[in-house]
Amino acid sequence: METQLESQDSQNSDLEIRRARTSDGVQIHALINKYANQELMLPRSLLSIYENIRDFHVAVIDARIVGCSALHFTWGDMAEVRSLAVDPEAGKRGIGRALVEANIAEARQHGLVQVYAFTYVKEFFAKLGFHVVAHEAMPRKVWMDCVNCHKFNCCDEVAMVLNLVDGADPEPFDVSQVNVPTVNPRSSNRG
Numbered sequence: 001m002e003t004q005l006e007s008q009d010s011q012n013s014d015l016e017i018r019r020a021r022t023s024d025g026v027q028i029h030a031l032i033n034k035y036a037n038q039e040l041m042l043p044r045s046l047l048s049i050y051e052n053i054r055d056f057h058v059a060v061i062d063a064r065i066v067g068c069s070a071l072h073f074t075w076g077d078m079a080e081v082r083s084l085a086v087d088p089e090a091g092k093r094g095i096g097r098a099l100v101e102a103n104i105a106e107a108r109q110h111g112l113v114q115v116y117a118f119t120y121v122k123e124f125f126a127k128l129g130f131h132v133v134a135h136e137a138m139p140r141k142v143w144m145d146c147v148n149c150h151k152f153n154c155c156d157e158v159a160m161v162l163n164l165v166d167g168a169d170p171e172p173f174d175v176s177q178v179n180v181p182t183v184n185p186r187s188s189n190r191g
């Protein structure tokens with residue numbers, strides 16, 4: 001069956017969607033931070049991209065990275081789609097959709113029940129089946145990321161979720177899940 005991407009114009013004929021490699025890090029960093037400078041995305045350091053490079057899929061045309069998107073696991077049954085960016089010169093051809101679909105396919109392979117995004121492009125994610133929820137409905141994200149974000153008290157991103165399994169809810173959040181166990185250094189057995 002023809003995919004939506006394949007039905008786009010012939011400019012996509014050399015397009016490849018693949019997992020990222022460490023050698024893609026610099027181009028991913030430049031793409032994300034071009035949009036971050038316009039306040040359309042949150043900025044990321046090159047270090048955080050290398051540390052999380054296995055989260056990423058990239059879109060490649062003629063050896064150039066024209067898009068990226070990351071699936072970041074945040075619990076055993078859920079993950080966040082983040083750092084989605086498509087070069088404006090390659091936009092509106094289905095590349096963003098293809099990247100997020102690659103993230104969703106990976107989430108399904110892992111048996112996740114939900115993926116979510118915090119975004120300014122509500123209409124884009126709605127086309128992929130995501131629906132809007134209140135930020136309070138995503139306490140794990142709030143406790144893990146938002147508390148460290150410079151926009152914590154003035155966040156204007158929309159929280160959106162896509163349920164992958166009919167009738168299955170993600171495991172409820174308990175704040176103890178983000179606690180690091182305390183270790184008594186004198187009694188610990190390092191190694």
Ligand SMILES: CC(C)(COP(=O)(O)OP(=O)(O)OC[C@H]1O[C@@H](n2cnc3c(N)ncnc32)[C@H](O)[C@@H]1OP(=O)(O)O)[C@@H](O)C(=O)NCCC(=O)NCCS
Nearest residue numbers: 035084085086091092093094095096097119121123124127
């Ligand atoms: C948002 C973004 C990833 C979309 O990438 P893209 O490759 O142009 O999107 P696609 O061509 O795959 O679009 C898929 C669908 O969403 C729609 N869409 C794309 N961007 C949209 C937007 N900004 N507003 C409304 N609808 C949009 C398209 O019209 C298309 O609809 P269709 O399936 O009915 O034809 C890209 O514009 C971008 O990188 N924006 C800046 C960074 C950003 O906002 N990232 C998201 C952070 S969460």
